[in-house]
Amino acid sequence: MNADITYILAMSCVLPALIGIYRYNKIDRKYHPFIYMMILTAIIETIFYLAEKIPASGRFTSLTVNIYMLINFVLFLYFVYINGYLGKKIFHWLIASAAAVFVINYIYEQSILKTFFYLLCFVSAIMLIISIDILSRQTMAIKYKLINNCWFWISSFSIIYNAFTLLIFGLYYFAMFNTPKGKAIGEIQHFANFICYLFFAVAIIKIPKKK
Numbered sequence: 001m002n003a004d005i006t007y008i009l010a011m012s013c014v015l016p017a018l019i020g021i022y023r024y025n026k027i028d029r030k031y032h033p034f035i036y037m038m039i040l041t042a043i044i045e046t047i048f049y050l051a052e053k054i055p056a057s058g059r060f061t062s063l064t065v066n067i068y069m070l071i072n073f074v075l076f077l078y079f080v081y082i083n084g085y086l087g088k089k090i091f092h093w094l095i096a097s098a099a100a101v102f103v104i105n106y107i108y109e110q111s112i113l114k115t116f117f118y119l120l121c122f123v124s125a126i127m128l129i130i131s132i133d134i135l136s137r138q139t140m141a142i143k144y145k146l147i148n149n150c151w152f153w154i155s156s157f158s159i160i161y162n163a164f165t166l167l168i169f170g171l172y173y174f175a176m177f178n179t180p181k182g183k184a185i186g187e188i189q190h191f192a193n194f195i196c197y198l199f200f201a202v203a204i205i206k207i208p209k210k211k
Helices: 003-026 029-051 058-082 088-109 117-138 150-173 180-206
Strands: none
Touching: 003 029, 003 180, 029 058, 029 180, 058 088, 058 117, 088 117, 117 150, 150 180
C-alpha cells in the first residue's frame, strides 16, 4: 500500500482528537478521559510517522508502544469507572493486573525495547469485554435513541477496534511479522482503525452538552 495512503489512514485519529478539543469545554468532565485517549492516539501516530524518517528508531518506537498501551488502558478504565460502568475494586484490580503483565512481559522479552505482545492481548481483551458489557446495557436504555447515544457509538466501535487488535492483528500479525501475509494484516488494520476513528468522531459529537 502506498506510504501516503497509509499515513492518511493512520492520521485519521486526528479527526476525533480535534473534535474532542473543540467540544472539551462544552461537555461534562466525565467524558474528558475519552478525549484524552483520542489526543494520545494522535500523538502516538505522529511519533510513528516521525520515527520512520529516523534510521534505527524502531526499538524506541516499541518502547513508545508499550507505554502507550498502559496509559491508554488506564484512561479507558478511568473513563468507564467515572461513568458508572466499572466498580472501584475492579478498576484498581485491573490496573494492578496490567502492571503485572507489563513486568512479566518485560521479564519474558528481557528488554523494554520490544513490543509487548502479552500486554497487547491483555489490555485488548479487557477493553473488548468491558465494551461488550457497555453495549449490552445501551440496548436497555430508553432515555435516548441508540443513534443519539454516544455510548452506543463508543462501545460499538471499541468492540470492533479491540476485537481486530486482539483476534487478528495481535495473534496473526506478530506470528507472521516478516511475511507478506503479516504485512497485509498490518495494512488491513489501517483501514479498520480508519473506520473506528471516524465513528469515534461521531461519538464525540453525540456527547451531550454539560448542563
